[in-house]
Amino acid sequence: MSSAAPPLPASYPARVQPAVICNLIDGCFRPARGGATTVAQNPATNQMIATVPDSTAHDVNEAVAAASRAFPEWSARPADERAALLMRLADLVERDLDAFALAESENTGKPLALARSLDVPRSIANLRHFAHAVMEDRTRLFEQELPQGSMQSTVLRKPLGVAACISPWNLPLYLFTWKIAPALAAGCTVVGKPSEVTPVTAWMLSQRMVDAGFPAGVCNVVHGRGPLAGAALVAQPDVACITFTGGTLTGESIARSAAGSFKRTALELGGSNAAIVCADAANDAHLPATVDALVRAMFTNQGQVCHCASRILIERSCWDRLVPALVERTRALRIGDPLDATTDFGSLISAAHLLRVASMVNAAVGDGARVLCGGERIPADALPERVRSGAFYAPTLLQDVSVDSNANQEEIFGPVATLIPFSTDAEAIRIANGTKYGLSATVWTRDDERAMRLSRALTVGTVWINGWMMRDLRVPIGGFRCSGIGREGGMDALHFFAEPMVVVRRTGG
Numbered sequence: 017m018s019s020a021a022p023p024l025p026a027s028y029p030a031r032v033q034p035a036v037i038c039n040l041i042d043g044c045f046r047p048a049r050g051g052a053t054t055v056a057q058n059p060a061t062n063q064m065i066a067t068v069p070d071s072t073a074h075d076v077n078e079a080v081a082a083a084s085r086a087f088p089e090w091s092a093r094p095a096d097e098r099a100a101l102l103m104r105l106a107d108l109v110e111r112d113l114d115a116f117a118l119a120e121s122e123n124t125g126k127p128l129a130l131a132r133s134l135d136v137p138r139s140i141a142n143l144r145h146f147a148h149a150v151m152e153d154r155t156r157l158f159e160q161e162l163p164q165g166s167m168q169s170t171v172l173r174k175p176l177g178v179a180a181c182i183s184p185w186n187l188p189l190y191l192f193t194w195k196i197a198p199a200l201a202a203g204c205t206v207v208g209k210p211s212e213v214t215p216v217t218a219w220m221l222s223q224r225m226v227d228a229g230f231p232a233g234v235c236n237v238v239h240g241r242g243p244l245a246g247a248a249l250v251a252q253p254d255v256a257c258i259t260f261t262g263g264t265l266t267g268e269s270i271a272r273s274a275a276g277s278f279k280r281t282a283l284e285l286g287g288s289n290a291a292i293v294c295a296d297a298a299n300d301a302h303l304p305a306t307v308d309a310l311v312r313a314m315f316t317n318q319g320q321v322c323h324c325a326s327r328i329l330i331e332r333s334c335w336d337r338l339v340p341a342l343v344e345r346t347r348a349l350r351i352g353d354p355l356d357a358t359t360d361f362g363s364l365i366s367a368a369h370l371l372r373v374a375s376m377v378n379a380a381v382g383d384g385a386r387v388l389c390g391g392e393r394i395p396a397d398a399l400p401e402r403v404r405s406g407a408f409y410a411p412t413l414l415q416d417v418s419v420d421s422n423a424n425q426e427e428i429f430g431p432v433a434t435l436i437p438f439s440t441d442a443e444a445i446r447i448a449n450g451t452k453y454g455l456s457a458t459v460w461t462r463d464d465e466r467a468m469r470l471s472r473a474l475t476v477g478t479v480w481i482n483g484w485m486m487r488d489l490r491v492p493i494g495g496f497r498c499s500g501i502g503r504e505g506g507m508d509a510l511h512f513f514a515e516p517m518v519v520v521r522r523t524g525g
């Protein structure tokens with residue numbers, strides 16, 4: 017990952033104080049109307065780190081009403097004023113980068129170093145990116161001469177109204193800001209619903225929004241469970257559009273609920289992403305770099321990134337060189353306390369998620385898979401004392417897994433990858449494209465023509481060649497098939513939140 021953040025301070029407090037999280041509705045911090053709460057935990061220690069409003073339709077309705085009231089004034093503001101507020105918010109997050117990173121690590125079990133170098137810097141970049149992008153979004157003018165005179169057509173973009181922004185737990189602040197920033201920049205008002213599993217940094221962000229001076233009602237944050245608060249938000253008739261990132265099944269239920277009222281919907285869903293490794297990527301000159309990058313692509317954030325490579329397709333002629341090197345590098349990952357600066361690999365998001373990952377691995381083994389490394393929960397006595405009760409599962413490489421099995425066809429969303437040999441490019445493409453998903457893929461070869469040929473044949477939203485997760489925020493990102501509908505990033509994201517409208521003027525004759 018990017019190493020833009022400064023080095024870790026010598027010591028961090030062992031944990032953040034448990035937070036009492038509130039909703040931000042109409043500029044005020046409030047508990048859920050009924051007073052109900054859930055708890056958020058640190059999955060590395062099992063400690064409770066926050067109480068979270070268990071919001072219902074009642075809270076959602078109040079937030080949507082506030083956002084509806086704020087919409088006329090906010091959407092009419094000049095874009096530079098909206099952009100200035102986003103820039104101010106970015107500055108406040110940057111000022112408090114260490115506090116945000118610590119909270120993100122504590123709430124997810126991810127290494128603090130990753131939260132400091134990826135999650136929080138990228139959240140700041142999201143806010144700044146869309147502040148700049150809206151200033152570059154030019155009104156388009158078309159002039160045409162006609163026999164009777166001339167006309168000028170102006171394409172305006174009218175913000176849609178109240179945007180529902182629903183985000184998952186794996187990159188909490190990163191994906192929450194990735195949604196609210198373009199919505200606010202485009203002139204929509206927002207009701208955000210962060211994951212109930214990882215609400216802490218969205219809560220901190222909502223406090224900075226008030227400090228930054230966002231007007232009441234422009235950006236509301238409602239915490240709560242998906243089937244209760246999330247479903248109520250999706251069904252709310254005054255919501256104009258929904259941007260959702262999360263699981264494919266949840267996406268399906270959101271698409272059904274939104275269809276009846278024709279809400280515009282963008283869905284960023286799951287994946288089962290192939291890496292195609294050609295033999296030349298494993299020659300003497302390139303093997304170490306390929307192995308390092310592949311291990312990063314498989315196991316960053318404990319494999320809980322939607323773009324993680326989970327099916328590693330290896331050209332047969334380099335199998336015997338590459339596979340032992342991958343196993344050795346995977347075994348060398350430093351697993352441990354997320355707050356330790358040397359830790360590469362932390363806890364999964366929860367004990368329940370660990371059981372799901374383990375059951376998929378066990379099923380593959382039951383069907384004849386060979387475990388090359390990992391394949392089990394890390395024993396408590398192999399972990400530092402502070403994190404012995406955490407949800408640590410060893411990074412796992414499997415061989416001899418049928419391409420049609422669940423482990424290859426379904427999203428595991430954990431630290432598990434299958435190694436699959438291929439003989440021809442046609443076979444590699446067939447396997448890579450042979451799932452219901454189409455999110456992303458990687459291709460590993462220094463042969464540029466072969467890399468482009470393979471890339472063009474893949475049915476995925478993004479292909480990375482000789483790398484992974486290199487992101488230019490101006491380009492569209494999203495998935496084919498069950499990996500989603502619509503694109504985020506750059507102008508695609510801004511334009512999602514607005515409807516084009518044409519004004520035609522007679523200019524002569």
Ligand code: NAD
Nearest residue numbers: 183184185210211242243246247262263266284285286322
């Ligand atoms: P999830 O679908 O369980 O939850 C995501 C969000 O939706 C949460 O805020 C949740 O509360 C809410 N939600 C749940 N049920 C809802 C409902 N019925 N109506 C409205 N909202 C509801 O996903 P998760 O477990 O938090 O995240 C993991 C999933 O996210 C994985 O499948 C992963 O691939 C996917 N993901 C995709 C991308 C991408 O860009 N394509 C990025 C990150 C994560």
